[in-house]
Amino acid sequence: MLVMKKLSKVYRTENIETHALRGFDIHVREGEFVAVTGPSGSGKTTFLNIAGLLEDFTSGEYHLDGQDVRGLGDVARSRLRNEKIGFIFQSFNLIPDLNLFHNVDVPLRYRGMSRGERRERIEASLAQVGLASRMKHYPAELSGGQQQRVAIARALAGGPRLLLADEPTGNLDSQMARSVLELLEEINSRGTTILMVTHDPELAARANRNVHIIDGQVSDLVHEPVLRAAAAPATATP
Amino acid sequence: MLAYYLALGLRHLRQSPILTGLIVVTLAVGVAASMSTLTVLRAMSGDPIPEKSDRLFTPNLDNRPDDGSSRDPRPPEMLTYRDAVALKNAKPGLRKSSVMRISPVIAPSRTDVKPFFGDGISVHADFFKMMDVPFVQGGPWSEADDARGNHVVVLRESMAEKLFGDAEPVGKTLHLDTYDATVTGVVSDAWEPVPRFYRLVSGPPPFRGVEDLFIPWSTAIANEMQPQGNVNCFTDPAPDAPPGYEGLKQSECIWVQFWVELASASDAPAYRDFLDGYVAEQRKLGRFPLPTNNKLFDVQGWLDVNKIVSKDTRLQTYLAFGFLLVCLVNCIGLLLAKFTARSGEIGVRRALGAPRRAIFKQYLVESGVVGLVGGAAGLGLTFASLWFLRKQSDEFAVLAKMDWMMLAITLVVAVVASLLAGILPTWRACQVQPALQLKSQ
Numbered sequence: 001m002l003v004m005k006k007l008s009k010v011y012r013t014e015n016i017e018t019h020a021l022r023g024f025d026i027h028v029r030e031g032e033f034v035a036v037t038g039p040s041g042s043g044k045t046t047f048l049n050i051a052g053l054l055e056d057f058t059s060g061e062y063h064l065d066g067q068d069v070r071g072l073g074d075v076a077r078s079r080l081r082n083e084k085i086g087f088i089f090q091s092f093n094l095i096p097d098l099n100l101f102h103n104v105d106v107p108l109r110y111r112g113m114s115r116g117e118r119r120e121r122i123e124a125s126l127a128q129v130g131l132a133s134r135m136k137h138y139p140a141e142l143s144g145g146q147q148q149r150v151a152i153a154r155a156l157a158g159g160p161r162l163l164l165a166d167e168p169t170g171n172l173d174s175q176m177a178r179s180v181l182e183l184l185e186e187i188n189s190r191g192t193t194i195l196m197v198t199h200d201p202e203l204a205a206r207a208n209r210n211v212h213i214i215d216g217q218v219s220d221l222v223h224e225p226v227l228r229a230a231a232a233p234a235t236a237t238p
Numbered sequence: 239m240l241a242y243y244l245a246l247g248l249r250h251l252r253q254s255p256i257l258t259g260l261i262v263v264t265l266a267v268g269v270a271a272s273m274s275t276l277t278v279l280r281a282m283s284g285d286p287i288p289e290k291s292d293r294l295f296t297p298n299l300d301n302r303p304d305d306g307s308s309r310d311p312r313p314p315e316m317l318t319y320r321d322a323v324a325l326k327n328a329k330p331g332l333r334k335s336s337v338m339r340i341s342p343v344i345a346p347s348r349t350d351v352k353p354f355f356g357d358g359i360s361v362h363a364d365f366f367k368m369m370d371v372p373f374v375q376g377g378p379w380s381e382a383d384d385a386r387g388n389h390v391v392v393l394r395e396s397m398a399e400k401l402f403g404d405a406e407p408v409g410k411t412l413h414l415d416t417y418d419a420t421v422t423g424v425v426s427d428a429w430e431p432v433p434r435f436y437r438l439v440s441g442p443p444p445f446r447g448v449e450d451l452f453i454p455w456s457t458a459i460a461n462e463m464q465p466q467g468n469v470n471c472f473t474d475p476a477p478d479a480p481p482g483y484e485g486l487k488q489s490e491c492i493w494v495q496f497w498v499e500l501a502s503a504s505d506a507p508a509y510r511d512f513l514d515g516y517v518a519e520q521r522k523l524g525r526f527p528l529p530t531n532n533k534l535f536d537v538q539g540w541l542d543v544n545k546i547v548s549k550d551t552r553l554q555t556y557l558a559f560g561f562l563l564v565c566l567v568n569c570i571g572l573l574l575a576k577f578t579a580r581s582g583e584i585g586v587r588r589a590l591g592a593p594r595r596a597i598f599k600q601y602l603v604e605s606g607v608v609g610l611v612g613g614a615a616g617l618g619l620t621f622a623s624l625w626f627l628r629k630q631s632d633e634f635a636v637l638a639k640m641d642w643m644m645l646a647i648t649l650v651v652a653v654v655a656s657l658l659a660g661i662l663p664t665w666r667a668c669q670v671q672p673a674l675q676l677k678s679q
Contacts, residue, residue, distance in 0.1 A: 045673075049673040052589065054588070054589060054672050054673040055671075055673045074593050074594050074595075075593045075595070078588070078591050078592060078593035078594075078596075079591065079593075081589065081590070081591045082590065082591020083591070087589050087590070093582070093585075093586045093589075094586075095583050095586060097249060097250070097252075097253055098249075106586070106587060106590050107590040107591050109239070109242055110587075110590065110591040110592050110593075110596060111591065112239075154590070158591075
């Protein structure tokens with residue numbers, strides 16, 4: 001689904017070169033639920049932005065769903081983002097002056113779908129997150145957890161193959177966080193690949209696979225026993 | 239997507255209402271200032287008879303004496319009686335008419351209206367067709383009336399109402415100076431060519447006053463009506479010249495304005511040749527001592543040479559458009575502030591699949607929507623300022639009128655101005671880095 005080889009990202013200013021990612025290798029298979037962890041400034045968000053085609057990389061290779069994305073123009077990258085990727089952000093990033101229906105409608109508008117198909121998808125995705133009855137409401141009228149559910153509905157509406165979540169529960173209390181995570185797991189169980197950046201070991205433990213980033217380099221922690229063990233009692237708590 | 243962008247534009251009008259209101263007011267004031275002055279300038283410099291202004295001509299013949307008394311290269315602006323009669327009787331020209339302003343005493347048959355001086359012109363029957371004069375009742379007099387100098391008259395609609403009330407005026411008689419004239423037709427009040435190009439020389443200003451009545455040229459001459467306006471004589475009367483009106487007719491004094499309609503604009507050179515030939519013939523009779531210096535002006539040329547639009551008026555218009563430019567610069571700043579406040583939304587849209595050009599279109603349409611609202615407000619302000627101008631003088635009462643064309647121009651100017659003002663803020667909006675915005679929200 002997502003393959004990066006020897007990928008690097010360098011931010012240059014007049015005097016300083018900052019290597020956000022260096023020799024970054026990762027292969028995420030279709031249907032995986034990958035948690036990306038690492039200390040602040042390690043390059044997690046840069047990785048996610050590059051994976052989501054929101055930023056370009058300096059060198060290396062990146063194939064998304066078999067397509068080499070290097071050198072793609074703005075229109076092609078935007079189309080790939082629109083068709084293959086869904087985003088979930090820590091601060092939800094809903095558009096405040098659009099109601100839920102129109103918020104979820106945003107990515108579908110750029111796909112050029114008919115009105116009927118858009119309506120169908122919007123209603124289905126809002127129903128999937130349990131907010132079908134509130135589609136006329138505005139984001140400010142919802143709780144944080146509900147807003148994140150709307151953001152998930154928006155990400156799902158376009159039927160993405162890859163869901164990128166950047167600290168999706170970072171602004172939520174534990175109960176809401178659990179509910180959002182369960183929703184992500186349900187989505188993943190239907191075949192959508194999920195890449196989730198998180199600081200929370202409990203959340204990371206519930207992923208199929210953990211990827212730890214330190215100093216812009218990846219270390220795969222799929223068999224890390226400590227995280228697994230730490231996660232066990234948490235999952236048992238209702 | 240255009241409908242979507244329009245809907246978003248309308249929705250965002252309500253967002254940050256103070257900023258939006260400032261943009262609308264700034265745009266409206268600039269549009270109103272420029273459109274008010276442009277309306278006046280357009281009325282002044284407009285084509286008073288667009289269907290045939292390139293086929294209507296007024297000839298100027300240089301009959302000045304060769305005594306060095308005048309160094310003005312332009313020939314006199316009017317004709318002598320003799321030349322006007324000769325040009326009327328000559329073959330070239332589809333239609334021809336002399337024009338002389340008159341002010342006969344009108345004695346109404348109604349006892350409740352006292353006699354008064356009327357403002358009018360004496361013309362040939364051709365005049366009405368040449369100038370496309372619309373009649374609401376009856377019609378012009380005949381060429382036979384012209385030839386015989388019959389006592390007939392055409393009235394303006396408002397004058398007919400004043401003289402005859404609700405009664406049918408056509409066929410009724412009206413006492414003018416020393417004779418009774420029969421009304422043959424009533425001209426619509428709507429006929430108000432701006433400027434009054436057919437009687438531009440001397441008399442009332444070109445943007446003011448209307449003719450109350452029209453009488454045949456030959457009738458005015460036969461009744462020795464005095465021309466209202468300038469009578470310019472370049473030489474003393476000949477010792478054997480008859481006295482009085484007959485002397486004026488035979489003199490080299492100029493007092494007749496003359497118009498000729500040609501079949502097409504391309505006939506103008508041939509008519510110039512005819513004028514040159516006429517002057518050459520007259521020179522053999524001892525007239526036209528100066529080298530041939532004939533001019534033939536079409537309507538626009540005649541307005542230009544008479545400098546109908548003053549430099550001040552043009553300067554005012556330039557200044558008003560300069561003010562619009564200042565308003566636009568302010569709008570750019572305000573739009574920048576408005577769009578910058580929505581960087582987060584732009585980042586979200588980019589992340590969700592909007593290419594830069596989609597953002598560009600969305601925000602440019604939004605600028606256009608603001609422009610439309612500003613244009614509508616500007617239109618209201620323009621109407622108000624034109625109303626105010628019309629109250630200032632009779633001249634402005636004629637000039638400061640909004641027509642459909644100006645209305646359309648006003649809206650187009652407002653939208654184009656707002657689109658221009660929106661280009662920089664929109665371009666800046668397109669440069670938003672989604673990754674930065676999404677993390678910083």
